[in-house]
Amino acid sequence: MPSTAKNTEQELDTRQVILEAAYEEIHVRGFQAASLSKILSSTNVTKGALYHYFPTKLALGYAVVDEILADHIQQQWVQPLLQADDPITTFKNIIMQLGGEITEEDLQCGCPLNNLAQEMAPIDEGFRSRVEAVYRAWRKGIEKALVKGQESGFVNKNVNVTSVATMIVASLEGCMGLAKNSQSKKVLFQCGQSVMDYLESLRP
């Protein structure tokens, strides 16, 4: 493990370079259609290097879920929610922020987690369980934030936090999915507004 004097300037870990290139290819084409050759040619990494770090294409895909996607969800949703006091306001802020930042390309490609779930769940248990773990963490994070919000009076104590957390994730993914297909931010915002209205209805 060098990473000492050599990687000073901007030389990233080769493994990380592969991982991120794979993430992007999979985001656009899906896992099955993702081409190792294209991943390699988009970087200047050779096949030997790739198979040095990942024994198989499947292992590479798993690593993308475990390391990249799990991290995204944690940083974009779970951590901000758990740090804040009022989960509903925080949630709306995150939605508006992410909605404002989204590029046309990201809109077209949709949520990478949902993409993998829909593509791989029926045909590979390894993918399914890994994606499920990320979803679980997401939902649990929301649930915790809601409970905390209930305790401090920001959330109605009647709401079933578990099913509400599930519903929130489901409608977010559904919105992203519809907007992705219609390729319009208008649909995304319209749909996001409905989710925020739903969130607002959870107040005491």
Add this chain to the structure above:
Amino acid sequence: MPSTAKNTEQELDTRQVILEAAYEEIHVRGFQAASLSKILSSTNVTKGALYHYFPTKLALGYAVVDEILADHIQQQWVQPLLQADDPITTFKNIIMQLGGEITEEDLQCGCPLNNLAQEMAPIDEGFRSRVEAVYRAWRKGIEKALVKGQESGFVNKNVNVTSVATMIVASLEGCMGLAKNSQSKKVLFQCGQSVMDYLESLRP
């Protein structure tokens, strides 16, 4: 075009046989990973026959959307909604009926329309626009039913029927997507219940 004396007993149109086999393969594997050879071997149709009816794999995929998926949405959602008086009750009935009928296999494979949307929208405009047409018809059907419900006093006149219709489709697809990945009817029902609660909140 024979279809006269020959197809009396149970001989289906060859074209239709291909289409339905293709629909199932695509439902499980996705379009890109769907194998023509497997479609053929699952029936007793030869490659010559397939390419007689469909000039390319893409054309076959398009036909599945245009003919099979559009029909499903129309029959399962739009027609019942437009025929009924109270759209909210009708909607809940459809959800419960479809939820009750769903097999483990269908749960695993998810909504074929959503699958194709997520997989193909970023990489093929022909698919995207065709899927979009089906979504549009779905949403317009719901919208019409909601307007009719507003006129006859079953639906709150304050609701924005357009964005509510979009939100309903989004949350339905989102629920199906989550349940598909978790492979549990429990999640499906829990999530479906939240959608029904949301529908109920649209009453006057």
Add this chain to the structure above:
DNA sequence: TGACAAACATACCACCTGGTATGTATAACA
């Protein structure tokens, strides 16, 4: 300095894919 393993690089391969070229049986029609 020598030995050894990690970190790549190159060349190659079997397999499967969508697609095509060509042949044939059958029905319709002149």
Add this chain to the structure above:
DNA sequence: TGTTATACATACCAGGTGGTATGTTTGTCA
């Protein structure tokens, strides 16, 4: 009856895929 178009059937092919076998460089440590 001869002609022609439809509806298949069979055999084949180029291209791309994931994967592997083997070589080479480079850093580490005794």
